Amino acid sequence: MNFSYRIVYVFWRNMVSYKRFVLTTFLASLIQPLFYLITFGIGMGAYIGYFGGKPYLYFLVPGVLITSVMMTASFECMYGTFVKMVHERLYDSLIATPVSAEDAVAGDIAFAAFRGLVSGSLMMIVAIFMGILPVSLLSVLLLLLLLIIVGILFASLAMIVTSFAPNFDFFNYYSELVITPMLFFSGVFFPLDKFPPWMKTLSLFMPLTHAVAISRAIFLGVYTRGLIFNFLVIFILEVAAFLIGVRLMKKRLIK
């Protein structure tokens, strides 16, 4: 693995291009999570009423924050990276400079995580306007940190997918078979405790489950010992996905 400070240069290249479509990305990354907030939060929430002593939206918002980061970071490292790699051959010209393949891929992961952070933060602002506030200022800061960590995780996982992808259609499999199921089996919309045991076990294998659990704990300021486990899973998975993603991409880029 041949990393250097040039990761920052690759990140900066992405920022230069980002400034041209920043507003459209705001819209794109807000719409889906906003639907969740409105349909589930306000529509369904009216029937659910209170949830552990607080309105349902307090349950939903921390999950939706993480969901928006997952979506944005994943799609950036799938479609965004694929276009740069295959259609524009940008990586080819990058690795002919002192920027290594590892720097280039890590720079893209960092940028995807940044975009995830932006959409997560926007969602948080929307939630605050709706009157759903994290428990303290410290919570807000910890949440932002969590959004970055979760962004890197899902960006890295998407990189692994991209390293195999022969074309755009391939990404549909990942969205339909991994992202969408995770959305419904990770406790974003409702608690997992009424699930049969096998489904509970299954949900433990989904990184989103752990990220949502941590997010909810921070948002409400209710910390339990189980969080250590959640955090360990995220941490180990993150390091592994990052290293594997970079390695596989390098294998694809250098022939």
Add this chain to the structure above:
Amino acid sequence: MKAIITARKLCKKYGKFKAVDRISFEIFEGECFGFLGPNGAGKTSTVRMIHCVSPLTSGTLTVQDMAANIDNRTIKQNTGVIPQEITLDNDLTVRENLQVFAHFFDIPRAEAQKRIGELLKFVELEKKRDSKIDQLSTGMKRRLLIARALLNQPKIIIADEPTTGLDPQARHLIWQRLRQLKSQGVTLILTTQYMEEAQQLCDRIVIMHQGRILKAGIPTKLIEDEIGREVTEIRVSIDQDEKLLAALAPLACGHERVGDTLYFYCRDGHALMKKVVELDLPNTVHRPASLEDVFLKLTGRGLIE
């Protein structure tokens, strides 16, 4: 002269396919060295190993006294690459393309601004500095690729088929610029399948075919050794060959029949032409021998896919 690049028994395999098959060559400082060959000859694979984006399968390759390998950032820092395909950053403007690349080479901001100004002038793109890439013509894009390759003031420039798909004006402008760079002492490495381009630019060439070097040398000398000075092409039907060859036999020319044409390679083209006039053969072309003749002789006239 000092060799700046030395390859010994260099090999490149993609799976079982041998793209480059144990080739050896030396490139001297300040010269223009050309790799010629049909598609798939192994030219691009060879230069990709030189500028360290493709690992060697076996053999040795030294660039500026350093071993070439994909993690060698020093070689990349000193090399400029004009790629075969247009790999510009479509999301960025002309100027931003260069700014971002200046970053990759650790060029300080003020210095980068200065060089970008000079380079845009050099490739005649000053008026397009704030245009998006899709507003440029192919020739402009190629020129921008040259400017980009020069940002780091490289000692070695690799131009991989730099004029493919260009109109004559754009092509001549690019040749001008490449010659100008060479006169500044830069070592130029060119791959091309245009013989005219190689004759225009290269001090020395190698002709590659199926991963191997068939011939190496100075273009004019190669032509002279392999073909002679002049070529006469006579378009006649094949049934007249015997008669014609008998009539021309005293001139001791080499000849070759390809499709509808009989090619003669003579030391004394003058005598041959006299004979041709005598025999009244109207469909005749008499011309100086070119690198294209050498190329076709060595790599065969069949289509190479």
